[in-house]
Amino acid sequence: MTAPGDTPAWKKLEDDRRGVGEIHLRQLFDEDPARGESMVAEGAGLYLDYSKHRLDSSTVAHLAELAEQTGMPGHRDAMFRGERINVSENRSVLHVALRMPRHRSLVVDGVDVVREVHEVLTRMAAFCEQVRSGSWLGHTGMPIRNVINVGIGGSDLGPVMAYEALKDYSKRDMEFRFVSNVDGTDFFEATRDLDPAETLFIVSSKTFTTLETMTNAHTARDWLLDGLGGDRAAVARHFVAVSTNAEGVAEFGIDTDNMFGFWEWVGGRYSMDSAIGLSTMLAIGPDRFDDMLAGFHEMDRHFLETGLEQNLPVIHGLLAVWYRNFFGSQTQAVLPYSEYLHRFPAYLQQLTMESNGKRVTLAGQPVSTDTGAVFWGEPGTNGQHSFYQLLHQGTEMIPCDFIGFNHALNPLGEHQDLLVSNVFAQTEALAFGKTVEQLEAEGVDAALIPHRTFPGNRPTSTIMVDRLTPHSLGALVALYEHSVFTQGAIWGIDSFDQWGVELGKALAQKIIPELTAEASPELDHDSSTSNLIRRYRKAQGRN
Ligand code: F6P
Numbered sequence: 001m002t003a004p005g006d007t008p009a010w011k012k013l014e015d016d017r018r019g020v021g022e023i024h025l026r027q028l029f030d031e032d033p034a035r036g037e038s039m040v041a042e043g044a045g046l047y048l049d050y051s052k053h054r055l056d057s058s059t060v061a062h063l064a065e066l067a068e069q070t071g072m073p074g075h076r077d078a079m080f081r082g083e084r085i086n087v088s089e090n091r092s093v094l095h096v097a098l099r100m101p102r103h104r105s106l107v108v109d110g111v112d113v114v115r116e117v118h119e120v121l122t123r124m125a126a127f128c129e130q131v132r133s134g135s136w137l138g139h140t141g142m143p144i145r146n147v148i149n150v151g152i153g154g155s156d157l158g159p160v161m162a163y164e165a166l167k168d169y170s171k172r173d174m175e176f177r178f179v180s181n182v183d184g185t186d187f188f189e190a191t192r193d194l195d196p197a198e199t200l201f202i203v204s205s206k207t208f209t210t211l212e213t214m215t216n217a218h219t220a221r222d223w224l225l226d227g228l229g230g231d232r233a234a235v236a237r238h239f240v241a242v243s244t245n246a247e248g249v250a251e252f253g254i255d256t257d258n259m260f261g262f263w264e265w266v267g268g269r270y271s272m273d274s275a276i277g278l279s280t281m282l283a284i285g286p287d288r289f290d291d292m293l294a295g296f297h298e299m300d301r302h303f304l305e306t307g308l309e310q311n312l313p314v315i316h317g318l319l320a321v322w323y324r325n326f327f328g329s330q331t332q333a334v335l336p337y338s339e340y341l342h343r344f345p346a347y348l349q350q351l352t353m354e355s356n357g358k359r360v361t362l363a364g365q366p367v368s369t370d371t372g373a374v375f376w377g378e379p380g381t382n383g384q385h386s387f388y389q390l391l392h393q394g395t396e397m398i399p400c401d402f403i404g405f406n407h408a409l410n411p412l413g414e415h416q417d418l419l420v421s422n423v424f425a426q427t428e429a430l431a432f433g434k435t436v437e438q439l440e441a442e443g444v445d446a447a448l449i450p451h452r453t454f455p456g457n458r459p460t461s462t463i464m465v466d467r468l469t470p471h472s473l474g475a476l477v478a479l480y481e482h483s484v485f486t487q488g489a490i491w492g493i494d495s496f497d498q499w500g501v502e503l504g505k506a507l508a509q510k511i512i513p514e515l516t517a518e519a520s521p522e523l524d525h526d527s528s529t530s531n532l533i534r535r536y537r538k539a540q541g542r543n
Pocket of ligand 1 (some may be wrong): 152205
């Protein structure tokens with residue numbers, strides 16, 4: 001793989017940055033009034049308008065050349081073939097196999113992974129039918145009304161986001177909750193008003209060793225047994241597991257017949273469409289879960305089969321590279337105009353930052369360009385009344401994704417038209433701003449003109465979707481997955497490992513006994529950490 005900075009395309013892009021990158025969007029639209037119709041792409045039911053970006057079609061061509069010259073398309077094809085592109089963990093990266101249709105086959109290391117995927121999906125569907133129909137009974141003979149997913153990171157964020165996003169399609173007479181934080185408050189608040197006799201826990205953990213999840217799972221087991229009189233046989237009716245670690249699941253006391261597996265080639269943050277989506281399937285039912293997988297798959301095919309300059313995830317990823325590397329943008333905002341997507345930015349934070357927050361290349365050499373940006377966001381219109389001020393008039397230029405829907409799921413009066421008018425108004429205001437001349441023509445007091453001027457020239461993508469459905473959610477998530485892939489491939493990094501979370505985990509393991517030991521422990525930390533430990537011990541009445 002060629003380092004991005006060593007490609008001929010990079011030099012062209014540096015020229016573009018000094019050229020078109022300095023031209024105001026007002027001028028770009030004046031010079032090419034039809035760019036709002038030409039700088040668009042469509043696929044898998046999603047429409048992307050990228051005309052309000054600080055580039056022109058030749059920059060897009062140069063960015064596509066950068067993708068070619070860094071070997072991105074070949075890397076993509078290798079992922080789809082099941083090659084071990086996660087080099088630091090020596091693993092294939094095959095979340096795309098999770099949504100391949102039943103009739104397909106993908107043989108990796110002699111195993112048809114698509115067949116395995118569908119075996120698990122079939123078992124999940126049978127289980128979900130039993131729970132949803134009320135025929136799966138708890139230990140005391142009552143049907144399940146409450147489902148609590150216990151997991152963290154990729155074993156939580158995808159399930160929560162998908163449940164919230166698809167709530168309108170969910171079985172409303174069931175309660176779905178999610179416990180992730182090792183802060184006991186999370187478990188307490190999730191269970192305080194529930195009857196254990198009607199509650200099912202899904203312990204979701206790829207490794208089945210994660211501190212937070214195992215702590216919460218043990219607390220859940222105690223809570224259940226306390227509530228149901230202590231008969232350990234109750235666990236079998238109230239606990240199921242989603243994991244790759246059958247041994248760990250059995251050791252915990254969950255019958256492996258009630259375990260839904262997945263595979264080491266599914267990264268945690270790419271797993272919401274695997275068995276990790278069991279809570280999603282319980283909420284929306286197996287048929288709608290299939291629709292979601294079909295949406296993912298449609299975007300997968302679009303990514304694999306469409307030319308780079310018409311390819312939504314590729315364009316989206318190239319834009320991220322353009323701003324990160326040529327404008328020095330450190331953050332990117334994602335602004336969904338749907339209350340149902342209120343957890344989407346949090347979900348994307350793990351997807352984007354755990355994937356592309358890397359400082360060495362696949363070969364272990366320091367990267368020569370900046371990599372992943374900070375992703376953040378909130379649903380519109382709420383964000384408009386908090387941080388948009390900075391987007392419009394702050395000193396930072398922050399590229400934004402606006403995500404809108406043509407049709408509301410809850411059409412009430414004029415809400416939908418008002419909501420969408422704000423999507424279009426915000427992107428227009430960010431691009432074109434408001435000039436001194438306009439303010440003068442309006443008769444604004446001269447002293448106020450600097451305060452009321454909007455510089456504009458702030459780039460946005462508008463992603464429009466017909467309606468939020470399981471299918472369109474799948475396509476939207478796959479868009480971001482493959483955008484992240486595109487960026488990581490260009491930067492030449494491993495987007496599928498996450499070694500950066502290990503050090504903190506290891507240090508916490510060392511500190512736990514130092515906090516809990518009865519006798520004052522020998523501390524060999526720095527003076528700040530040691531002092532904090534001593535103060536905490538004192539607060540607990542330990543010396
Ligand atoms: O945060 C690190 C991480 O490994 C994530 O990648 C993963 O999604 C999360 O922890 C949970 O891991 P597990 O599913 O093994 O409990």
